Amino acid sequence: MKTLFAFLCAALLFAASAHAQQTQPLERIAAVVNEDVILQSELDRAVQNIVNQYADRQNQLPPRPVLERQVLERLILVKLQTARAAETGVRIGDAEVDTAINNIAQQNNLSPDQLRQQLARDGMSIEDFRSSLRDEILIQRMRQRFAQSRVSVSDAEVEAAMTSQAGATQYNLAHILVALPEGATPEQIATGQQKVDGIKGLLDRNEMDFAAAAVRYSDSPNALEGGSLGWRSLDEIPVAFANAIRSMSPGDVIGPIRGPSGFQLLQLVETREGAQATGGGTVTQYSARHILIRPAEGASGDGEAKARIDTLRARIAGGADFETVARESSDDTVSKDNGGDLGWFTQDEFGPEFGGQVAALQDGQVSAPFKTQAGWHVVQRVATRQTSVDDENRRAQVRESIGQRKLEDEWDRYLREMRGEAYVDIRSGDAAQAGSDGG
Template sequence: MKTLLHTLAVAAALFAASANAQQVQPLDRIAAVVDEDIILSSELDHAVGNILAQYATRQDQLPPRAILERQVLERLILLKLQTARAQQTGVNVSDEEVDAAISSIAQQNNFTMDQLRRQLAGDGMSFDAFRASLREELLIQRMRQRFAQTRVSVSDAEVDAALASQASGAQYRLAHILVALPEGATPEQIQTGQQKIDGIKGLIDRDEMEFSAAAVRYSDSPNALEGGDLGWRRTDEIPAAFASAITTLQPGQVIGPIRGPSGFQLLQLVDVRDGQTGGGQVTQYQARHILIRAPAGEDSEARARIDGLRARIAGGADFAEIASETSEDASSKDNGGDLGWFTQDEFGPEFGGQVAALSDGEVSAPFRTQAGWHIVQRTGSRQSSASDSNQRAQIRESIGQRKLEEEWDRYVRELRSEAYVSIRTGVDADPDVAPGASGG
């Protein structure tokens, strides 16, 4: 829900701009064509207006209008592509789930539903447009979850290594600035990027601009309009090039520039907190599972397949062999479906409830989650201290989140590079260059 609330600031505003624009101004210019969809100029104008409203008292931190329009249009393009891919791959969000998300947002902001409607109207956003934007945001979140299940795995060995290297439970609030370089960058492009990042660093070092303002104005990262905020991270989920240096910094200090796969980066330590947890006992389970995915319109076929596999296991077939041969969970099938040790809520309430209801060695009946149809064999259970379990779970989550961010960013770049995108409006201005940089 933290991610969902965060999107109200920027992402939901962009979605809402899209939904609002499609309800009004039937005679509207096209800002961009994205595969078989379009972005209207009114969508772009509304989205930019939302950003300007959010920075009403800090508009000096924003880039020039042409650069801001380019940043916002690129976000709208990526949102269109992700939403379309979610729908193509059978990701669905029910009306009840949208209603629940809206209720949660209202509660988090201490609004009644009528107050939320009035607030939206005051912001120039219809309730239907807000609802549509929220549905699209939930679609993308769900697609990311499915993506994580198939593309991201964290082994016990990785968790053990992270625990061994972690001197404390400290967590670090970070922000970054990226000056992107294209793949196969030429020496001239590299030199221009180096000059730009040096110029940005100079502004920050001379206290001529705050780090967050510099990120908004100059960063090429997708989170530029959030001031480059990366949230709270443990040392094991900080890029290796920065991890050792971060622990020696004081809040507010900046390291870099460092060149990484995407370009040149600056990283700021915003704050530090103690992330230690403790107390009590918790039950952990060890299990294997088989997953058969169920794209839209193919649920009955997936159910028939999982029923057939369950019958084979009941007839004496080895669970691990069946999992290796048939499971569609790429992160566990090579290990015979083994999920390692986990707590009941680690893989979601539906899955955890099924595992908890089994005895060690018992195999479940087929059951459905958002990911598809499952069969689970519980192979063990144990009691461990809640502090150890929580720490392992947090580390596993943080490593998985870091991997997901890297894989998802790569996936979205692939979507963008493979898509047909035709920009029809004048937002292709040259990138803004920090004072001290020579151009680019």
């Protein structure tokens, strides 16, 4: 969980959105988003929150109409994501929100009362904070489910990446995007080209630094973060940029280059050498397969899930093939098509409850049904092996890096599809000139 300051920065837009439920319905509407609305007062508060964050560097902010458009787009995406989460059955209970708040307070060495006082000084009520935290957890949970169903990283991908990255240079990058709509007309392309050339001219003449230009002009969702893309190895960089980056020095900018989303400028911020493998101890890894049954919503959901897992365990005890039962019945969409195969993992990789069950088994043995936060499981341990601690740590980091990169790409595409399919009627200020769109 984030520190209080970091969370507050991330939660500002959520807080603005959550406050809408407590506002009088006669307020002016900034945008209609499907069956929901964003009030002008929400937008104004969210914009002011951003302005407050940039109090000591106001010159980095874009003109007010541009900032309003950027913030409104973020609010629209928040509305769409929380609505989609609700539609797909993602729920966040009060107890989970209470736990998250307590964790934030403890990590910042605050008591609950001190947290309330800190929030009040930052202009946020505890009710708005709870609502914003609930929305953030809701979206995080939806991203996790999305990752489980859409993103997988094979052992071959990890091994290939480790080979290519051993001792290789890594690059910290930032970008500026001048977006183009799908099926852009020649006039729209020409306008985008003119805009990106103008931005590049400002950078070439040192009239603005790259991060400030990203905040002011980029159409990317990370514009207000200065366009930061973080650290990437060469094989994680689009081919259009990769060859040029090898010969760049920190601070250099390349582009504009036309891509699927529009025109891009890319800056090399800094470089570092990739991690080298070193000696160390060993760690036990397990190969296992499992069957997961997720409880349905409602008071009877857990009991029904337990009854289902008991039935499946009895079938396996009676001679049914574990992999076949997993393909037919498991709710784990990532592993079920592979017969519940989880690959190689360390004991705590899937949580202490799951790891403890696997560690207690013998190779080939099947556990009794047990419960974790994900639901009810039975697990079959397949094999064990010893591997270098350093190699395993690096392998886990590489797997996470590949998974995160895939998730970013897939999630961005998913958000664009969601945005494109939604009915959005923008009514606020200059942004209203863009009109309504719907899917």
